[in-house]
Amino acid sequence: MKAFNLGKKSIFLATIAFSSFTLLGSIGLTQNSAFAQTKKEVSKPVTVTYWYWLDDPSQNTTQELINKFNATHPGVHVVGRLIPSSNFQQTLINAAASGSLPDTSRFHDWWVGQFATNKLLAPLDSYRQHWAFNKDIAQRYWNTGKTGTNSPIYMIPNEYITFYLYYNKAMFSQAHLTPPKTFQQFQTDAIKLTNPAKHRYGFAMRGGSGGQDQWFAFMLAGGAEMVNNQGNVVINSTKAVSINQWYINLFEKYKVAPPSAVTDSYAQLLADFENGTVAMFAHHIGSYSLLKQALGNKLGVIPLPQSNPKHPATLGSMNGNVIFNSSTNKAADWTWISWLSSPAAINILDRSVNAQLPVLTSVAKEPYFQNQLAWKIAIDEESYATDWPPLPGVGAVSGHVWQQSMDQALLGQVSSKQMVDTIATALQQSN
Amino acid sequence: MSLPNLSYLKNQTRKNKFGPIWYIIPSTIVVAGVIGYPVIHAVILSFYNYNPLSSSLTFVGIANYVNIFGDSVFHQAILHSVIWTLGVVFFQLIFGLIGAVILNQSFKGRSVVRGLVLIPWATPSVLAALIWMWILDDNYGVLNHLLTQVGLSSLAQAWFSQSVTALPSLMLIDLWQGIPFFAVMLLAAMQSISGDLVEAAKLDGANAFRTFWSIKFPIILPTVLITTMLRIIWTASYADLILIVTQGGPGYASLTIPADAYFTAYSDLNYGGATAMAVVQAVVLFIVVIWYLRLISKQGILEQ
Amino acid sequence: MTKLVGRILTWVLIVGWLSFALGPYVWMFLTSVKPKSEIYSLPFHYFPKHWTFASYHALFTSTPFIQYVFHSLIVAAFTALCTLLLAIPAGFSFSRHRFRGKGIALAMLISSQFFPSILLILGIFPLMKEFGLINHLTGLIVIYTAFVTPFTIWLIKGFFDGIPREIDEAAMIDGCNQFQVIRHVLLPLLSSGIVAASAYIVIFSWNEFLFALTFASNSNVMTIPVGLDNFIGNFNINWGILTAGGVVSAIPILIFFLVVQRRLISGLTTGAVKS
Incomplete structure (x- = not known):
């Protein structure tokens, strides 16, 4: 009993000691930061x-850019907050609903519709007029930040x-195949490259989260449109239904994708392609440095195969930066986000592991980007790339509607027509 | 016996000025202060059309409830929630009970084993989800590899990608995470069993199983019931694993009520509809809790 | 003979359980010491061909992960302390006192857990803003305490229920008041229950992601789960660092269990009650 009590007491004391230690520690931290604040x-x-x-x-390329900016701009101090990408939109929505939005944020083009419709984004036209690199960014790029004409x-x-399309050169030469240019060749090659007994598949199809981009790219390359010139949703047109059916058939009928394709997401696709489990993988420049590192000379890049090569199409997507309406220092905000799109920043960002295509024409023309095949192909595709339409409903479609209906179509639970009807309905929602 | 009891009662009355309320008030204030408002806020929003991005609020009465009950996806979500909750908790309880019995034996290295088996419980959801995604992966997964090696390659499959296996696979992950919870709670309860009772039963010639069932189990029964109920509530609202691994897919095959509510709120921006779903779940859970409280008070477990 | 069979059975069960519980962690550890090129490669191999601890090195030198562990420790310790201070008296009262509306009070308390926490975020936001608790560890401690208190009260009430009333009655006869009864008689008997409840509290705060993401995502207050999630990018998952972080973050919890689990053994013994 006595020993027992002693043990209890010492644990109790230890808890108190630990608590006070941590408490003091955290007070110390607060004081430090308070001190830092006053100094600033x-x-x-x-x-x-x-x-x-x-x-x-x-x-963390962005943090490097922030440091560089802060060092060179004494009047503005940027404080960055890294948020996990899969929780980004949810965090923004919570902040918007609670009046806690930041001044500026990195942004996907497909959120612009939702946020601008609800008057949360600040118009940038007046700042843009006086910006030195205004003309260096093509007008069609600026248009990705609009909600309508x-x-x-x-x-x-x-x-x-x-x-575009990555392919595994070794697998193609083993099968004596040349990389496909048309849908028909793509399908034939994929079938020839598939051998389930050996865990070999032609195509890394993405039915899981984020797969809407890949799907939409193929829909566009097949000649379908999401929204026509009049602004009507036409993703359930007869043509779109048949292209969608072709895409579904790749999995359901020809089985050129692994059985897990229904829920496969980026991580699985990457593993499959890096391992030579799949021969073709539709993605973009964002994964180039990673794949180059893993596959070396076996990595091949070609433009996305087309249903009609005379009228090519593919999906383009913009990441940009926005200023929220709630910000009280928009001029300083603009100084920061416009600097991010200036040659100084773009040259750092787009040569890092976080690289995508430079939006500045002058930078895109530099030898670094023109002399690497993947960059060249991706930049050449820009001329015929289409973006997600700026409809508020795109948020719901990319959030879950596409994934759920695509899965069901791949599993044969709904028809191609039913799938695109569901998507069309969601796109027309005005929320 | 009657005399001491009397003095106990007298004692009680003397101390009554420091009544039960003072024991309960501080915790109630904290809980109500932090969670009370958000819960009421959510219940109220379920009667509104509310898009979190615009600040507009429109009262729509019970329209959100009418809508979700007419939605076949929500019907599926209810079914999956029931399977998910009851299935996971049932197996966690069974294995947790067995685990507690094992950990209650004396064997070499017991303290280390007690520490080690608890680790799954302390694994953040995102990590648990990612580890198991790779273990159950069709191509690179350890499980399929093992199955193939022991000649059961026909059983190797894409676990998360088929309607039939997706939800059970997710339940396996939660089972992994949740068994230690039951094991610890039940072990703690078993520790309070007097050794004399067990010895007496053994002297009477009862075997280990009998001893457990007729001596130990009745004593730990209150803990069994309480932990089971708490776990049901917890599991019903737990959607992290589902959202990370399958996002409710393939199709709607693993969509539960909280997952459905999440997409409704954050993708469709229909916050009113999402809170209505949560309210429906809360009402069902509330009925379960009331029923449970009645049950145990009838059996005299609550009031000994 | 039956004893031997029993021993063997016990060990079979222990080994089976350990492999199920730890298998994923072994896999995680093996992934953390594999070079990037081997992490998912076919043909399948369990052990790395080239062992490397580069991920651990990177974790400690190029990320503030150790700070995240420190933040998680603070939050877990204070949440446990606050929660137990609130829940032990309440659990005692719910177990020992008779009063009107007890059942309803218990049900209402637990009803705060009926909602998926994601739908409570918007309701908690004003509170956090009002009290300036955003990006403060205190904010997390307050939220976590409120979230674990109901469960803890129920658990502790359950453990009090397991202690025969005759024990406190006897102590009262000896002249103890209610506090003395709790402090000197019941708490020692309850120590295994309190340890179990603290395990629940500590693990809840150790794992919690959503509130941490929403209210404490600056790196000067970031906790482990959010820190881990930041190793998952849009186009690349940093498997090495992620799994190394997973292994490292399990160590404090393991130590915690190894230390407190003695309490689980030395809970109630007949001898202690009698003296």
């Missing part, structure tokens, strides 16, 4: 808060991607 206020720079995600977390521009372009 002496020179009174404007603080700009910035939220971002990383494409490749092995290097007559809308203001809400997002400054920063990094662009276009969907």
Whole structure:
């Protein structure tokens, strides 16, 4: 009993000691930061808060850019916050609903519709007019920050991607095949490259989260449109239904993708392609440095195969930066986000592991980008790439509607027509 | 016996000025202060059309409830929630009970084993989800590899990609995470069993199983019931694994109520509909809890 | 003979359980010491061909992960302390006192857990803003305490229920008041239950992701789960660092269990009660 009590007491004392230690520690931390705050206020720079995600977390390129900016811009102090990419939109929505949005944020083009419709984004046109690199960014890029023909521009372009096709050169030469240019060749090659007994498949299909980009790229290359010139949703047109059926058949009928394709997401696709389990993988420049490292000379890149090579199409997608309406220091915000799209920043970002296509024409013309085949192909595709339409419903489609209906179509639970009807309905929602 | 009891009662009355309320108030204030408002806020929103991105609120009465009950996806979500919750908790309880019995034996290295088996419980969801995604992966997974090596390659399959196996695979992950919870709670309860009772039973010639069933189990029964109920509530609302691994897929095959509510709120921006789903789940859980409280008070477990 | 069979059976069960519980961690550890090119490669191999601890090196030198562990420790310790201070008296009262509306009070308390926490975020936001608790560890401690208190009260009430009333009655006869009864008689008997409840509290705060993401995602207050999630990028998952972080973050919890589990053994013994 006595020994027992002693043990209890010592544990109790230890808890108290530990608690006070940590408490003191945290008070110390607070004091330090308070001190840092006052020190900063002496020179009174404007603080700009910035939220971002990383494409490749092995290097925090954005933090490097923030440091560089802060070092060269004494009047503005940027405070960055890294948010996990899969929780980014949810975090933004919570912040918007609670009046806690940052001043600026990295942004996907497919969120512009949702956020601009609800008047959360600041128009950038007046700043843009006086910006030195205004003309260096193509007008069609600026348009990705619009919600319609007559809308203001809400997002400054920063990094662009276009969907092309990676292929495994070794697997192709073993099967005596040449890389495909048309849908028909793509399908034939994929069938020839598939051998389930050996865990070999022609195509890395992505039915899991994020797969809507790959699917939409193939839909576009097949000649379908999501929205026509009049602004009507036409993703359930007869043509679209038949292209969608072709895409479904790759899995359901010809079985050129692994059985797990229904729920496979980027991580599985990457593993499959790096291992030589699949021979073809539709993605973009964002994964290039990673794949080059893994596959070396076996890595081949070609433009996305086309249903009609005379009228090529593929998916393009813009990552940019926005200023929220709630910010009180928009001029400083613009200084920061426009600097991110200036040659100084673009040259750092797009030569890092977090690289995508440079939006500045002058930078894209540099030998570094023109002399590497993957970059060249991706940049050439820009001329015929189409983006997600700026409809608020795109949020729901890319959030879950596409994935659920695609899965069901791949498993034969709904028809191709039912699938695109579901997507069309969701796109027409006005939320 | 009657005399001491009397003095105990007198004692009680004397101390009554420091009544039960003072024991309960501090915790109630904290819980109500932090969670009370958000819960009421959510219940109220379920009667509104609310898009979190715009600040507009429109009262729509019970329209959100009418909508979700007319939605066949929500019907599936209810079914999956029931399977998920009851299935996971049932197996966690069974294995947790066996585990507690094992950990209660004396064997060499017991303290180390007690520490080690608890690790799955302390694994953040995102990590648990990612590890198991690779273990159950069709091509690179350890499980399929093992199955193939022992000649059961016909059983090797894409576990998360088929409607039939997706939800059970997710349940396996939660089972892995949750068994230690039951094992620890039940072990703690077993520790309070007097050794004399067990010895007496053994002297009477009862075997280990009999001793457990007729002596130990009744004593740990209150803990069994309480932990089971707490776990049911916890599991019903737990959607992290599902959202990370399958996002409710393939199709809707692993979509539960909280997962459905998540997509409704954050992808469709239909916050009212999402909270209505959560309210439906809360009402069902509330009925379960009330029923449970009645049950145990009838059996005299609550009021000994 | 039956004893031998029993021993063997026990060990078979222990080994089976350990492999199920630790298998994934072994896999995680093996992944963390594999070079990047081997992490998912076919033909399948369990052990790395080239062992490397580069991921651990990177984890400690190029990320503030150790700070995240420190933050998680602070949050877990204070949440446990606050919760137990609130829940032990309440659990005692729910077990020992008779009063009107007890059942309803218990049900209401637990009803705070009926909602998926993601739908409570918007309701908690104003509170956090009002009290300036965003990006403060205190904010997390407050939220976690409120979230684990109901469960803990129920658990502790259950453990109090397991202690025969005759024991506190006897102590009262000896002249103890209620506090003395709790402090000197019941708490020692309850120590295994309190340890079990603390395990629940500590692990809850150790694993919690959503509130941490929403209210404490600056790196000066970031906790382990959010830190781990930041190793998952849009186009690249940093498997080496992620799994190394997973292994490292399990160590404090393991130590915690190894230290406190003695309490699980030395809970109630007949001898202690009698004296």
